[in-house]
Amino acid sequence: MEIKSPNKIYKRKYNLVFSCQYHIIFTPKYRRRVLTPPIDTRLKQLILEKQTDYGYEVIELEVMPDHVHLLLDICPIYSPKQIVAQIKGYTARILRSEFPELATKLPNLWTRSAFVSTVGAVTLDVVKQYIEDQRGV
Numbered sequence: 414m415e416i417k418s419p420n421k422i423y424k425r426k427y428n429l430v431f432s433c434q435y436h437i438i439f440t441p442k443y444r445r446r447v448l449t450p451p452i453d454t455r456l457k458q459l460i461l462e463k464q465t466d467y468g469y470e471v472i473e474l475e476v477m478p479d480h481v482h483l484l485l486d487i488c489p490i491y492s493p494k495q496i497v498a499q500i501k502g503y504t505a506r507i508l509r510s511e512f513p514e515l516a517t518k519l520p521n522l523w524t525r526s527a528f529v530s531t532v533g534a535v536t537l538d539v540v541k542q543y544i545e546d547q548r549g550v
Contacts, residue, residue, distance in 0.1 A: 426488050434472065434532040435493045436540050437483040439501060442519045446478035452512055454483070459504045466493075467499045473544040482544045484532070493529045501527075 421432045442449050448456060453476040460483070464470055468491045473484035487496055505522035509515050515522055532540050 422528050424486070424488070427490060429489060431489050432486070433489050434484060434486050434540075436495055436528075436530045436544075437485060437493065437528070438480055438528040440480045440524050441498060442521050442524050443455060443481045444524075445519060447515060447518060447522075448476050448478050448481070452508060452515070454480075455511065456504055456508060459507055460500060462502065463503060467496055473541050475544050475547050482547055483487055484540055484544055494527075497527045497529070 418523060423430050423432045425431075426485050454513055456476055457474055461471055470486040471483065473482070475482045483500075485493075485496065487493055501523040509522060
């Protein structure tokens, strides 16, 4: 039996065949507008460099001054909550050490909450377009 869908790319890992995409949004503490240049650029680099280590693939990524949009493909052996916690922990530690002004403005860089939604009710292209459209907001 072969699984085929013209719009989905299926991956294989750990005796699994999967396609699990999640739209994730998280914000700085108090929704402060601190993710401005050069912090936003460094945040993107940090998220991209941990893809292999943390078990996710970035499909789309956009950093706004007061929130982060991610479209991730995550292996189902990991929970989206676990991935978000790892991304937030790693980026907070590095950004606060490289940009000391963040430590003076905020007690913690990120809130404890996050928005996670599976991509299924709409097509992957619609979610990608939504994230790209956030650049113009």
